[in-house]
Amino acid sequence: MEPEIRNELTLYIIDDLINIIIGYAKTWQLLPWIDPDRLDWCRLSGNPNAVHLFESNQDKINWDWMSYNPNAIHLLESNQDKINWCRLSENPGAIKLLEANQANIDWNRVVYNINAIALIGANPNKIIWEWLSFNPNAIRLLEQNLDKVDWYNLSENPNTIHLLEANQDNIEWYNLSQNPNAIHLLEANQDKIDWGCLSQNTNAIHLLEANQDNIDWYNLSQNPNAIRLLEANQDKINWYWLSLNPRAISLLEANPSKIYWKGLSGNPAIFELKI
Numbered sequence: 001m002e003p004e005i006r007n008e009l010t011l012y013i014i015d016d017l018i019n020i021i022i023g024y025a026k027t028w029q030l031l032p033w034i035d036p037d038r039l040d041w042c043r044l045s046g047n048p049n050a051v052h053l054f055e056s057n058q059d060k061i062n063w064d065w066m067s068y069n070p071n072a073i074h075l076l077e078s079n080q081d082k083i084n085w086c087r088l089s090e091n092p093g094a095i096k097l098l099e100a101n102q103a104n105i106d107w108n109r110v111v112y113n114i115n116a117i118a119l120i121g122a123n124p125n126k127i128i129w130e131w132l133s134f135n136p137n138a139i140r141l142l143e144q145n146l147d148k149v150d151w152y153n154l155s156e157n158p159n160t161i162h163l164l165e166a167n168q169d170n171i172e173w174y175n176l177s178q179n180p181n182a183i184h185l186l187e188a189n190q191d192k193i194d195w196g197c198l199s200q201n202t203n204a205i206h207l208l209e210a211n212q213d214n215i216d217w218y219n220l221s222q223n224p225n226a227i228r229l230l231e232a233n234q235d236k237i238n239w240y241w242l243s244l245n246p247r248a249i250s251l252l253e254a255n256p257s258k259i260y261w262k263g264l265s266g267n268p269a270i271f272e273l274k275i
Contacts, residue, residue: 027052027273027274027275028049028052028274029271029272030271030272031249031253031271031272033256038261039261039265040261040262041061041062041265042065042262042265043065043262043263043265043266044265044266045061045065045066045069046062046065046068046069046266047268047270047271048070048071048072048268049071049271050271051069051071051075054066054075058075058079063082063083063084064084064087065087067085067088068088069091070091070093070094071093072093073093073097077097080097083104085101085104085105085106086106086109087109088104089106089107089109089110089113089116090109090110090113092113092114093115095113095115095116095119098113098116098119099119102119105119107123107128108131111127111131111132111134111135111138112134112135114136114137115137117135117137117138120132120138121141129149129150130150130153131150133149133150133151133152133153133154133157134156134157136157137159139160142154142157143163151167151170151171151172152172155171155172155174155176155179155182156175156176156178156179157179158179158180158181158182159181161179161185164182164185165185168185173192173193173194174194175197177194177197177198177201177204178200178201179201180201180202180203181203183201183204183207186198186204186207190207195211195215195216196216197219198214199217199218199219199220199223199226200219200222202224202225203225205223205226208226208229209229212229217233217236217237218238219241221237221238221240221242222241222244222245224246224248225247227245227247227251230242230248230251234251234255237251239255239258239259239260240260243260243264243267244263244264244266246268246269247269249267249269
C-alpha cells in the first residue's frame with residue numbers, strides 16, 4: 001500500500017474513533033439563560049436534544065409528542081403501549097419499530113417518513129400517492145408512477161426539480177415558492193412567485209432582500225437563514241414563530257419578554273453540547 005494511501009486511511013480511522021468517543025461522551029445541557037421552570041414538558045417531549053431529561057422524569061413525558069422524537073426510540077421501545085402509532089409512523093428513527101408492528105402503521109402518515117421507503121415500496125397498494133409526492137427520498141417510486149403523482153405537492157419536493165423542469169405546465173407555483181432547490185425556476189418566473197411562501201424558503205434570501213416590500217414577516221420569522229433581515233427589522237418579527245427558529249437564539253436571549261416559551265421548548269437550539 002502506498003504511504004499516502006496508508007496515511008489517509010489512518011486519518012479516517014482516527015476521525016472515526018474520535019466520533020465514536022464523542023458520541024459516548026457528549027451530553028446536552030440547557031443554555032445558561034434558559035429558565036427551566038418556564039419550559040413546557042409537552043413540547044420538550046418532542047425535542048430531539050431533550051431526551052436525557054426524560055430518562056429520570058418519565059412521568060412528565062407526553063407520549064404523543066415523544067412518538068415524533070427520532071432520538072427517543074429506546075424510551076418508545078420500552079413503552080410500546082403508550083406509543084401514538086399515527087405519529088410514530090412519521091418518525092424517521094422508528095423504522096425497526098414500524099417494521100415489527102406493521103398492523104399499527106398509519107399509511108396516511110408513513111408516506112411522509114423519509115426512512116420508510118423500503119417499507120412503502122413493499123406495500124404499493126397502501127401508498128397514498130398524494131402525500132408520497134412530498135417525500136424527498138421517494139424519487140424512484142414517483143418517477144415510476146408519474147400518472148399517480150400529485151403535482152401540487154411534488155412542486156414542494158426538493159429532490160424533484162428535474163421532473164418539474166420537464167413538466168413546467170404542471171408546476172404549482174405556490175408550493176414551488178417554498179422549494180429550496182427551485183431558486184433558478186423562481187428567479188426566471190418572478191411574476192409567479194408567492195411571496196408568503198418564498199419568505200419561508202431558506203435559499204431565497206437574496207430575492208427577499210431585493211424585494212422587502214413583498215416579505216411576509218410572519219413566515220420569515222420561521223426562516224433559519226433570515227436572521228440578518230430579522231435583526232434589522234425587529235419591529236416586524238413574529239415572536240411566536242421566532243421562538244421555534246433554531247438560529248434565532250441570540251435574538252431570543254436579547255428579548256426574553258417576547259419569547260413564546262411553549263414553542264421555545266421544542267427548539268433544539270436551547271441546548272448546547274457538552275463534552
